[in-house]
Amino acid sequence: MTARDLIPIAVLTVLAALLPLVVTSSPVLNFLVFMLIVALGAQGWNILGGFGGQFSFGHAAFFGTGAYATAILQLRYGVNAWAGLVLATAAGAAVGWAIGFLSFRSGLRGSYFALVTLAFAEVFRILANAASFTGGAAGLLIKLDVHPANLQFADRAVFYWLVLALVAAVLLLTRWIQRSRFGAQLVAVRENEDAAKALGVDSLKVKLRAIALSGGVTALSGCLYAQYFLYIDANIAYGSWISVELLLAPIIGGVGTVFGPVVGALTLHGLGEVAKQFAGRIPGIDLIVFGTVLVLAVAFARGGILGLLERLRDRGRGMVARGAKEVSHAGR
Amino acid sequence: MYSPQIILEAALNGLMTGAVYALIALGLTLIYGVLHIINFAHGALLTCAMFAVWIAWAWLGLDPYLVILPLVPLMFALGYGLQRFVIGPASHGDDGNILLVTLGLSIVLENVLLALFQSDTRTLDTDYSFQVVALGPLLLSYPRVIGLGVAVVVTGLLWLVLNRTDTGKAIRAVAKEKLGANLVGIDVPHVYAVTFGLGCACLAVAAGLLMPTFYVNPRIGGAFVLVAFTVVVLGGMGSLPGALLGGLFIGVVESLCGLLLGDSLGQIGIFLIFIAVLLVRPTGLFGAKA
Numbered sequence: 001m002t003a004r005d006l007i008p009i010a011v012l013t014v015l016a017a018l019l020p021l022v023v024t025s026s027p028v029l030n031f032l033v034f035m036l037i038v039a040l041g042a043q044g045w046n047i048l049g050g051f052g053g054q055f056s057f058g059h060a061a062f063f064g065t066g067a068y069a070t071a072i073l074q075l076r077y078g079v080n081a082w083a084g085l086v087l088a089t090a091a092g093a094a095v096g097w098a099i100g101f102l103s104f105r106s107g108l109r110g111s112y113f114a115l116v117t118l119a120f121a122e123v124f125r126i127l128a129n130a131a132s133f134t135g136g137a138a139g140l141l142i143k144l145d146v147h148p149a150n151l152q153f154a155d156r157a158v159f160y161w162l163v164l165a166l167v168a169a170v171l172l173l174t175r176w177i178q179r180s181r182f183g184a185q186l187v188a189v190r191e192n193e194d195a196a197k198a199l200g201v202d203s204l205k206v207k208l209r210a211i212a213l214s215g216g217v218t219a220l221s222g223c224l225y226a227q228y229f230l231y232i233d234a235n236i237a238y239g240s241w242i243s244v245e246l247l248l249a250p251i252i253g254g255v256g257t258v259f260g261p262v263v264g265a266l267t268l269h270g271l272g273e274v275a276k277q278f279a280g281r282i283p284g285i286d287l288i289v290f291g292t293v294l295v296l297a298v299a300f301a302r303g304g305i306l307g308l309l310e311r312l313r314d315r316g317r318g319m320v321a322r323g324a325k326e327v328s329h330a331g332r
Numbered sequence: 333m334y335s336p337q338i339i340l341e342a343a344l345n346g347l348m349t350g351a352v353y354a355l356i357a358l359g360l361t362l363i364y365g366v367l368h369i370i371n372f373a374h375g376a377l378l379t380c381a382m383f384a385v386w387i388a389w390a391w392l393g394l395d396p397y398l399v400i401l402p403l404v405p406l407m408f409a410l411g412y413g414l415q416r417f418v419i420g421p422a423s424h425g426d427d428g429n430i431l432l433v434t435l436g437l438s439i440v441l442e443n444v445l446l447a448l449f450q451s452d453t454r455t456l457d458t459d460y461s462f463q464v465v466a467l468g469p470l471l472l473s474y475p476r477v478i479g480l481g482v483a484v485v486v487t488g489l490l491w492l493v494l495n496r497t498d499t500g501k502a503i504r505a506v507a508k509e510k511l512g513a514n515l516v517g518i519d520v521p522h523v524y525a526v527t528f529g530l531g532c533a534c535l536a537v538a539a540g541l542l543m544p545t546f547y548v549n550p551r552i553g554g555a556f557v558l559v560a561f562t563v564v565v566l567g568g569m570g571s572l573p574g575a576l577l578g579g580l581f582i583g584v585v586e587s588l589c590g591l592l593l594g595d596s597l598g599q600i601g602i603f604l605i606f607i608a609v610l611l612v613r614p615t616g617l618f619g620a621k622a
Contacts, residue, residue, distance in 0.1 A: 111369075
């Protein structure tokens with residue numbers, strides 16, 4: 001990685017970190033924290049779906065695992081919340097590896113892979129909803145005990161900074177993946193798995209590594225969700241809503257790009273809030289907007305918002321270049 | 333543990349629930365077989381059809397079974413329009429895109445229904461909702477017996493359409509070889525839209541059969557669509573007889589799991605089968621070799 005890779009990430013992180021100094025209203029901070037948690041989970045999806053081309057429709061399986069892991073570890077085993085954060089991430093990576101092992105080894109690709117991930121998430125949801133170990137349908141309540149050692153802060157801004165730092169860390173991770181040999185192999189598998197294999201890429205290993213990383217990052221976001229809202233149940237943690245959110249953000253923002261998931265999450269939730277302001281109390285209005293944006297993005301903006309911006313920039317450059325040519329012609 | 337009669341009754345009831353699953357899966361598998369796409373909007377479209385049945389009953393006082401007759405062409409038109417003017421153009425013929433476009437559509441449809449009808453659960457009652465038919469010592473629910481019969485008839489009709497009409501021939505040609513079909517003058521986008529329409533028409537029938545004993549709310553489609561995916565995968569993607577048999581089988585599995593494991597775990601059997609089939613034999617039990 002070079003300085004050119006790091007500077008945009010650093011600048012954006014610092015700018016975002018200054019926000020709580022300007023904005024102090026708690027609904028806005030709540031919105032920002034939630035948005036960043038979604039962005040973090042979406043970054044996880046993007047590692048597998050964006051760079052690896054394996055579209056998962058069931059990333060709730062990892063989100064929920066992270067959320068339940070930390071809640072259960074704290075409630076049942078008295079584990080410290082910070083340790084819970086680390087263990088939850090590891091649990092997500094392990095679940096990711098296991099699901100990947102089962103499905104990639106059977107050669108599932110494309111729609112089939114999407115379906116099998118959906119089914120795994122659904123199995124987890126039903127189990128978590130029924131087992132008493134996970135609190136059953138009543139869910140789990142993490143005890144309110146505001147102390148930095150418990151990962152609970154009196155000031156929302158602190159939590160915001162924590163999530164932001166993790167989002168920035170994953171931005172770096174993603175940039176590293178993009179520049180690394182592993183990332184190149186992953187993209188090769190996405191573009192043409194057979195060709196990649198022919199060139200000696202161990203596609204199973206590459207995909208497994210990607211899904212483990214992806215599961216870990218998404219589990220981390222689930223863990224933060226549990227820690228921020230202090231309550232989870234099966235329909236929140238393993239619900240299809242989160243699978244959809246985590247997939248929408250990268251697709252809208254720019255699939256397979258470093259900043260795509262963050263841009264997408266911000267755009268979607270920004271639009272959702274605007275729609276709520278305009279339409280008032282109509283239920284589901286934000287989701288109507290999400291769905292419409294998804295269809296429009298696929299129809300008109302492949303590569304998402306970032307792809308669109310890039311194309312505009314290229315067009316702009318093209319115009320400048322043409323303009324320069326004309327000037328030089330005129331000068332002759 | 334359980335007397336054989338209870339188990340037999342549960343199995344038969346499952347068989348009849350499975351008939352409706354089969355109808356839903358029939359539409360899904362038809363669309364998959366021809367367009368080679370997974371239609372995520374199938375559940376939301378089913379919800380639309382169920383609301384249509386409910387509205388016809390609540391506002392116009394029409395019998396749910398009777399509503400099927402006008403609803404079939406309506407749903408066909410809706411499906412035709414969606415494929416022709418939304419899904420087809422928006423997805424640029426890319427599988428991943430189609431998956432996303434239909435997902436987007438399902439989100440929009442579901443939440444438009446939510447905005448219109450709120451999340452309340454609605455039921456309708458008819459004189460025959462709770463009637464039973466006695467078969468020897470077994471008591472079977474009357475609407476479910478009807479459901480089984482209609483599902484078998486509709487599968488037969490669909491088979492006839494596909495195998496005995498020119499449209500059906502065109503559909504099969506496009507399913508086998510899109511480019512070749514285009515070369516001999518078949519209008520592929522039209523055939524795609526017709527197929528999608530037929531798939532949606534199956535949902536109209538399913539909705540009419542479901543409503544006398546079931547309920548509707550804007551999120552109900554999601555529950556069915558996963559089951560329908562399972563049926564389709566189990567029966568082999570694109571196979572009509574596979575969908576019928578797969579649907580019946582899944583119905584029985586669900587019913588027996590519900591009896592043995594309790595309601596909350598009843599559906600787990602379905603998803604485990606789903607995962608197992610995908611992992612072991614993704615072409616399904618009746619599907620062609622990939």
